[in-house]
Amino acid sequence: MFSNPSLASVLGAAFPAQFVLAPLFMGGEIEEGFTWKEKDEEGKETEISVISTKTRFGKEAFWVEIKTNGMVVMQILAEKETYFLFILDIKDKELLEPEQQRIYLEVEEVTWRE
Numbered sequence: 001m002f003s004n005p006s007l008a009s010v011l012g013a014a015f016p017a018q019f020v021l022a023p024l025f026m027g028g029e030i031e032e033g034f035t036w037k038e039k040d041e042e043g044k045e046t047e048i049s050v051i052s053t054k055t056r057f058g059k060e061a062f063w064v065e066i067k068t069n070g071m072v073v074m075q076i077l078a079e080k081e082t083y084f085l086f087i088l089d090i091k092d093k094e095l096l097e098p099e100q101q102r103i104y105l106e107v108e109e110v111t112w113r114e
Contacts, residue, residue, distance in 0.1 A: 032062065033049075035048070035050075048065075051063045057112070058112070059080070061077050062077070066092075072091065074091065075087070087105070087106045087107070088103070
């Protein structure tokens with residue numbers, strides 16, 4: 001990160017994205033169709049939904065859609081067992097730099113080790 005400051009913004013977005021998934025996993029088995037909603041003290045409503053499943057790099061993964069006040073702000077394709085992010089698509093202005101409209105990251109190759 002220190003040698004490549006632009007990497008800091010990418011990693012800075014990826015790590016919070018994994019924490020966004022935390023409410024999903026506290027309730028046990030997650031499956032397609034699962035939805036979790038929360039409203040904060042300021043009235044901002046967050047909805048996290050598992051909209052579908054997919055196999056990527058030989059592992060089962062799920063598409064997660066995060067909405068704030070009804071607007072899609074993030075989509076994630078995460079591996080089911082470890083929550084490894086295959087795709088991260090951020091449109092949330094609160095997470096982006098002022099000059100950014102979107103951050104889209106997609107893993108192109110994975111080597112699984114046992």
